[in-house]
Amino acid sequence: MSKARAIADINAGIVLATVDIKAPAEKIFRALTDPADLPKWWGQADMYQTTAMTADLRPGGAWRTDGVGADGTPFHVGGTYTVIDAPHRLEFTWKPSWEAVETEVSYTLQAIDGGTRVTAVTPVSVTTRPHAATMPTAGNGYSAGLRPLPKTRPRRFRPGSSSSRRRVPVSLST
Amino acid sequence: MVATARKIETAAPDTDGIFRAIADPTRRALLDYLRTGPKSVNRLAAGFDQTRPGISKHLRILREAGMVEETRQGRERVYRLKPSTLEPVDRWILTYRGFWQNQLDALKLYMETGDHS
Numbered sequence: 001m002s003k004a005r006a007i008a009d010i011n012a013g014i015v016l017a018t019v020d021i022k023a024p025a026e027k028i029f030r031a032l033t034d035p036a037d038l039p040k041w042w043g044q045a046d047m048y049q050t051t052a053m054t055a056d057l058r059p060g061g062a063w064r065t066d067g068v069g070a071d072g073t074p075f076h077v078g079g080t081y082t083v084i085d086a087p088h089r090l091e092f093t094w095k096p097s098w099e100a101v102e103t104e105v106s107y108t109l110q111a112i113d114g115g116t117r118v119t120a121v122t123p124v125s126v127t128t129r130p131h132a133a134t135m136p137t138a139g140n141g142y143s144a145g146l147r148p149l150p151k152t153r154p155r156r157f158r159p160g161s162s163s164s165r166r167r168v169p170v171s172l173s174t
Numbered sequence: 175m176v177a178t179a180r181k182i183e184t185a186a187p188d189t190d191g192i193f194r195a196i197a198d199p200t201r202r203a204l205l206d207y208l209r210t211g212p213k214s215v216n217r218l219a220a221g222f223d224q225t226r227p228g229i230s231k232h233l234r235i236l237r238e239a240g241m242v243e244e245t246r247q248g249r250e251r252v253y254r255l256k257p258s259t260l261e262p263v264d265r266w267i268l269t270y271r272g273f274w275q276n277q278l279d280a281l282k283l284y285m286e287t288g289d290h291s
Contacts, residue, residue, distance in 0.1 A: 003282070008271040019279065040284060041284030041285075
């Protein structure tokens with residue numbers, strides 16, 4: 001089964017990512033919600049890692065993950081479970097320590113031939129963009145979760161716009 | 175009073191100005207509000223706690239960044255979004271795309287390599 005794919009629908013204001021996994025939905029659901037399970041995979045080698053999770057897995061229950069960036073900067077993400085329909089559907093609010101605004105995330109787990117299709121959807125809009133001047137460049141779950149671009153790669157932003165302070169290196173998905 | 179809408183301001187998009195413009199939460203909220211369609215200044219201001227002059231100042235900054243345009247319709251000033259100038263912002267959205275794609279890859283790797291109970 002191939003790797004994850006993701007689209008950003010700018011008009012609808014959502015990001016949708018999907019992947020097919022050779023595992024039953026029950027086990028995947030546990031990996032998404034079990035504090036003993038999630039820190040084992042949520043992260044990016046050499047970039048950042050989730051170190052701990054707490055979860056009160058019921059509608060209205062709180063969850064929180066703590067982690068550390070490669071430069072040692074701690075971060076956390078927390079929220080509230082809003083929909084729990086194991087093992088098919090999970091929805092929760094999402095408030096990272098580096099963002100000012102809370103958003104929502106939903107996972108859908110659908111049985112397919114030989115495994116499970118996992119789809120994550122999250123809304124994005126200009127209101128979810130952090131303050132340009134304070135946007136972190138390290139210890140940040142977003143920038144840390146992205147592969148740095150090779151130094152030779154041309155900038156995506158237009159030449160002549162001087163500053164690089166706010167820019168997160170982006171590897172665009174295909 | 176003019177009967178037809180008259181464009182009174184156009185400004186060239188400027189990436190730095192755009193990011194400066196959206197550095198303020200009220201301006202981000204104004205932009206999001208305008209995503210649903212053009213609105214008069216009065217209607218925009220009604221959705222915020224700030225004073226009408228305060229909202230007008232934010233709108234002026236957005237206008238000078240080329241992100242919104244103002245037209246006069248009768249006695250009303252109406253603002254509309256210029257979506258193309260939001261492109262650098264929407265590009266930022268793509269960082270979310272990469273983030274979630276990476277997370278699902280990490281989940282897949284974890285589930286399929288058997289390093290779990």
